[in-house]
Amino acid sequence: MSxxxxxxxxxxxxCPQPVILTRKALAEGGFSELEVIVNTSSGRENVARFAGHAGCTIGSIEESSEETRIVIQPRVANLSDPTSTESLTEATMPPVEPGIQTILLSSRTIGRGDDELGALLMRAFLYTLTESETLPQQVLLMNSGVTLAAEGSEHLDNLRRLVDLGIEILACGACLEFYKLTEKLAVGRVSNMQEITEFLLEGKALSL
Amino acid sequence: MLVFATFPSTHAALRAEQELTRELPVELIPVPRQIRSDCGFGLLAGPLDPPGAGRAVVILKGHGATGLWRVLELDSPTSRHKEKRYEPIP
Structure with a gap:
């Protein structure tokens, strides 16, 4: 059967409409594949991540210059009936995470004042974020914030914990180059002003 | 097992962390709200085996710790994180 x-x-x-609609469609069911068409990078990342959290399989991701087509195969709970697609319900799916979606860290310290205290506050903030119930989807690093994710940083363990929790760490490429850290990014990936601006404008964002 | 220690001031906690890095696996973290509601920093030591936890208590006291807690990590039915329970060490 096809x-x-x-x-x-x-x-x-x-954002977060593509994720909300994906969640609604998966809850309604009645298909064996769901093809979601998005045309923003955040939409692509967020829909794919949500599908993964919901236990679905990503069948394929086809990207063109105009759009991305993500094919999602719902998980099958009834193992005796592998054609069943009735396994995803409102109750069994993860919620669309409310609150702040993006955190921008544009300095290696938090706030102005004593740098030692500012660095300590940054450590405390990142540690506490790893313990939080409500998490953002992205942490963006700009200016000296990129040093947080570079080799030798005291914050690498906390940033890796955040990645393990599904948070994406994005570092401004121009900033890495300015600080001569392009080859030393230890956690996350290099991003650019277009993508960073998109994230800041599309969802609830917090700058520290 | 983990051991958490509080200090009289942020400076004292920072100093203790710097002094202890070669003796104990320690991490400077905010004081959990189960212990104190005001803002502050303490040292989380571990993971440690029971004898190691005993030694950590002595070492932390020697570096100015004014409060010590044994930290138990329990699976939580409602959270993706382990629930931490703090038991005071006299």
Missing amino acids: PSRRVLDARGLA
Whole structure:
């Protein structure tokens, strides 16, 4: 039997709408594959991450210059009936995380004043974030904030814990180059002003 | 097992961390709200085996710790994180 496919066109929708619509479609069910079309990088990342958290399989991700098509195969709870797609319900799916989606760290310290205290506050903040119930989806690093994720940083353990919790760490490429740290990024990936601006404008963002 | 220690001031906690890095696996963290509601920093030592925890208590006291807690990590039914329970060490 060929798989039935539902197509969800989420192009042009601001975050977190693509994720909300994906969650709703998965809860409704009635298909064996869900194809979600998005045209922002944050939409692509967030839909794919949500599908993973919901226990679904990503069948394929096709990217063109205009859009991304993500094919999601719902998880099958009823193992005796592998064609069942009734396993995802509102109750069994993770919520669309409320609150702040993006945190921008534009300095290696928090606040102005004594640098030693500022660095200590940054350590305490990142540690406490790893213990928090409500998590952002991205942590963006700019200016001297990129040093937090570079080799030798005292924050690498906490940043790795955040990555393990599903948070993406993005470091401004121009900033890494300025500080001569391009080859020394130890956690996360290099990003650019377009992507960083997109994240800051699309969801609830907090700058520290 | 983990051991948590508080100090009289942020400076004292920072100094103790710097002095202890070669003796104990320690991490400077905010004082958990189960212990104290005001803002402050303490040292979390561990993971340690029971004899190691006993030695850590002596070492932390020797570096100015004014409060000590045994930290138990328990699975939580409602959270993705382990629940930490703090038992005072006299």
